[in-house]
Amino acid sequence: MTESILRMRSITKTFPGVKALSDVNLEVLRGEIHAICGENGAGKSTLMKVLSGVYPHGDYDGTIEFEGAECQFSGIRDSEHRGIVIIHQELALAPNLSIAENIFLGNEQAKRGLIDWNRTNAAAAGLLRRVGLRENPTTQVVELGVGKQQLVEIAKALSKQVKLLILDEPTAALNDEDSAHLLNLLRGLRDEGITCVIISHKLNEVLSIADRVTVLRDGRTISTLDSEGLTEDKIISGMVGRDLEHRFPPHESTVGEEVLRIEDWSVHSPTQHGRLLVDKANLVLRRGEVVGLAGLMGAGRTELAMSVFGRAYGANISGKVFKNGREIQMRSVREAIDHGIAYATEDRKKYGLNLIEDIKRNVSAAALGKLAKSGWVDDNEEYKVADGFRKSMNIKAPSVSSITGKLSGGNQQKVVLSKWIFTDPDVLILDEPTRGIDVGAKYEIYTIINALADQGKAVLVISSELPELLGLCDRIYTLSAGRITGEVPRAEATQEGLMTLMTAGQEAGK
Template identity: 60%
Template sequence: MTKTILEMRGITKTFPGVKALSDVNLDVREAEIHAIVGENGAGKSTLMKVLSGVYPVGSYDGKIIYKGEEQHFKTIADSEAKGIVIIHQELALVPLLSIAENIFLGNEQAKGGVIDWDETRGGARKLLGMVGLSEDPDTLVTNIGVGKQQLVEIAKALSKEVKLLILDEPTASLSEKDSAALLDLLMEFRKQGITSILISHKLNEISKVADRITVIRDGRVIETMNTEEISESRIITSMVGRSLDDRYPARVPQIGETVFEVKNWNVFHPLHRDRQIIRNIDLNVRKGEVVGIAGLMGSGRTEFAMSVFGKSYGQKISGEVYLHGKKVDVSTVEKAVAQGLAYATEDRKTYGLNLIDHIKHNTTLANLGGISKMGVIDDMAEMDAANEYRRKTNIRSSSVYQVTGNLSGGNQQKVVLSKWLFANPDVLILDEPTRGIDVGAKYEIYTIINDLAAQGKAVLVISSEMPELLGITDRLYVMNEGQIVGEMPTGDANQEHIMRAIVRAEGKAS
């Protein structure tokens, strides 16, 4: 019989006003991939933070037994010394250090107290190759996208002598190709005797690699399934307490005139003036229409969206933006918002939220005029607005005064959406709106998107999940290497058509 490497017994963790975990029991076997699933706010990440020492012994009730011995982790360093390494959903890299420096931060490759840079760079290259990155180890982390930063996080974890690897939404920022490579890597680790705990909302990935799955709902373990018992329908029912027969809510489009149009848009790299990132993009979205932008990681989708939204990315930007047929100035974020444009970023931690402030202030941040009288904020009006959008987007929190940084990733994403919904834009650009969000919350966000379209808004969705784009949009653009390489009605599209457009474009470029 397979040996048990980890037991967590009676784990209970309480925050002010919220019981995050209630008498949770979990056992993990040696050299298995054990998946933990649940809705946002169910307690998955909290449980792993207890295990890894982020929440130290004494701040929770219960026992952690690892390799047959009870553990009392006071810090992350304590758990890492035992071979337990956690990769958090939130990136923990230093932007102005190089990739190599980040990988070995706290684990420096030194001789006689002096860093051996050849050893550092060589080790980094080897680790980057394991996660499928070909970047120069001397590249600053700030100069690579969020998806590649996640891969650097994984390489950093691999640099330690890991026995139990905890991955919290590791593929949330990755393309399908990179996600598949990472899952293959986990299965290779399993052959090498390394145990993995995988938290993910991507049920197809879990079904592919997990030996067992534990479902957590509202801070309690609902059930643990073995491989032969795993099915997506059973997982979903356990997660949300009900069946979700249709992943995408039905919608009857009522599409009108063109609301948003971009013509001949060109953008150059913010640091390298001669490197063109976006080339001659023409794109439009009509009233009541949901338009998707598909493409592989690095295709330029986010860079395009940010450059249009107040020129938040790039330099030497040229082209024209039209709203309701009128050319408009979107040269700053303030001007873009004033014109009726909103952009919900893929990187909610850095650009989307003030994590040290509460939900109420974050909700109204993009439209202070909507809760002010003669330049003075009306506190009650702000309270009413925050509570209204908390209900509309189903944010799980003790109140609108809960600090946003203490919310789960999915609930933080709902706060980002609330902020822009309160701003009442005509055009809403949603960049990876369901990244790191469970299936139940995804359905709620899809419903919000449908409601926006029904109100006559123009909605542009960027997503790395092709089934999502095919399920919620009316029309698709395909991007590759900073250019539009295809356009098609969603009803005529499938994943093969999208990939064919990308491959065809790459063939022409070569």
């Protein structure tokens, strides 16, 4: 029988007014990939922060045993000294430093008090080869994509003689190719004897890579399951406390007249001269309809959405937009909002929310004019509006004065939707509306989207998850290399058919 490398017993962690962890137990076997699953707010990241010393000993109740010895970590350095390294969802790299400088930051390769750059770069090159990167160690991190930055983080962990590697949502921001490469790398590390703990909402990836899965719910351990014979439905049942017979809420659409039409829409890259990102795209949205937009990474989905929404992205934009049969001009975001168009970005943390502000200010941000009296925002009315959304959208926060950055991903997404619903739009463009949130929160977002359609609004959903589009949308457009390659009604849509259209050459769109 494989021995345990880690035992966490009766871990309890309390924040003011909230018990985040309650008597949690976790056992990880040496040399396994162990997944931790649970809804947003279940306590997954909190548990890992306890383990890594982010929350030091004395800040929680319970015991941690690592390699048979009880540990009392007072900080991250203590846990790293024992070989426990955590890679957070928000990568902790210095963008303007080189790859080598990032790998050995805080662990510099010095000789007589001076950094030995030859040794540093040579050691970094060896670590990069280990994780499958061919970049020069002197390359600045800012020049790398997110997938390669994740690999730099793993190389950095390997430089610390890692024994237990913790990864929090490692593939949340990665495309399919980068995700597959990362998962293969973790399998290789397991074969080398390195133990991995992975937190993920992507249950298909969990099933493909994990040896065992521990499910948390409401800060408690529900079960630890072996991968053999394990299904997504069984994991979901543990996560939400009930069977989800239907991943998507039932919905009968009532489709009305055309509300938005986009004709011959073309967009060029603002940074690469002459590069065409969207090529003569044509779309129609109708009242009461949920329409999907499917495409592989780089197909031009977000570029299309952002360029239509007040020309927020792109150069040399051409084409026409019609609202209720009349051509409109949207030369700025403000004009787009005034025309009843809303766009919820795919990156809620960077572009969708002010994370250091409270819920109230975030909800009102896009429509302050509706709250103004004699040029001043009515604070009482702003509070009432935000609190109304907090209740109707089931945002889990004690009040609208709660800081948005401290909410779970699903609750942050509800704040984003509240902000745009408050503008009272006729058309909502939702770019990856369920990215990085759990199945329970996804169901709530789907219910909100259906309710918006029932109010007569037209909703365009951009998603990388084909099952999501198939379960949610009345029609689906496909985009490949910037061109619309197909328009498929729900009754005729299949994953295979959509993928064929998404990989079609440019000629397929003519």
